[in-house]
Amino acid sequence: MLAEHVERADDPKAALAAIRVVGADAFAPYLLAEAVFHPDDAAAVSQSFAVFPPAVSTPDPPPSGPAEPWIVAWRDWAxxxxxARLTGTQGDGTLAPRPEGAPTDHTDWQRWSVRMSQLSPLALPALDGPVHAAARAAPLALARGATRAVLRRDFPTATRIVRWLALLHAEGVRLPLDPVPLVEHLRLHGGGPRLALDAAIARRLLGLEAP
Amino acid sequence: MLAQHTPLLVTPTDATALGTAMVEPEAVLSDAPTYAPEATGALLLGLLISPKEPKEPKGK
Incomplete structure (x- = not known):
């Protein structure tokens, strides 16, 4: 699927950049549906890292350093x-190192939930780490953030936060709101292919779509 | 793969654009509906001056 995307693209550089932007979500069909992972798909992802190399060293987490490179580093790690998991090369060193730190202070839940939305590609069942622990520790802050984003009519951000709520729901964490009608509402609103992908992943996590 | 046989030149601008696309910030401006109490009068006026519902003609 990924290899075909690069192969058929008029602009291979843009196709490889798209793989880097979509990031871990490019593996969602293999994790949540029954798509078959081909070695050529792995080669396409490896090539996207070769053409657009990640940072050599992991950036300092905020507030010691700027948030943007740190977010990119987490997404690259995911x-x-x-x-590495799908190719069975875990332990051999990955293409991107794991950054330090996680957004644990959710006192300022408005800013914190936006930060979690930016880390939403990590909200996949095959991944775990300090960012996931931070999400598990603050379902109320996530629910508040999702509600705030819906009220602001910032539907892409709302859908990204709902990804975390859907993951927590799949893990059996008790949530202060029902994510199912929220996902359906956001899906019906639309807002482009990225929102559609986030909504589809959330629906899979909630069991609304069969594999 | 096609890309493996094609020279790909990545400029610093490309790398910057990629980093920006990966961060995905929230919308700068909120589009939330705002409370407008002055709209109540306009709504009531609209209801009062709106024509009545047409009735079914008789004798047909």
Missing amino acids: TAALL
């Missing part, structure tokens, strides 16, 4: 970790 992609690299899933690639």
Whole structure:
């Protein structure tokens, strides 16, 4: 699937960049549906890292350093970790190192929930780490953030936060709101292919779509 | 793969654009509906001056 995407693209560089942007979510069909992972798909992801190399060293977590490179580093780690898992090369070193730190202070839940939305590609069942622990520790802050984003009509951000709520729901964490009608509401609103992908992943996590 | 046989030149601008696309910040402006008490009068006026519901013609 991924290899075919690069193969058929008029602009291979843009196709490889798209794989880097979609990141770990590119593996969702293999994790949540029954798509078959082909070695060529692994090669496409590896090539996207070769053409657009991640940072050599892991950036300092905020507030010591800027948030943006740290978020990118986490997303790169998620992609690299899933690639290693699917190719059976775990332990051989991944294409991107795991960053330090996690967004644990959710006192400022508005800003915190947006930060979690930016880390939403990590909200996949095959991944675990300090970011996931931070999400498990603050379902109320996630619910507040999702509600706030819906009220702001920022549906892409709302859908990204709902990804975390859906993952927690799949893990059996008790939530302060029902994520099912929220996902359906956001899906019906639409908002582009990225929102559609986030909504589809959330629906899979909630068991609304069979594999 | 096609990309493996094609020279791909990545400029610093490409790398910056990629990093920006990966961060996905929230919308800068909120589009939330705002409370507008002055709209109540306009709504009531609209209800009062709106024509009545047409009735079924008789004798047909």
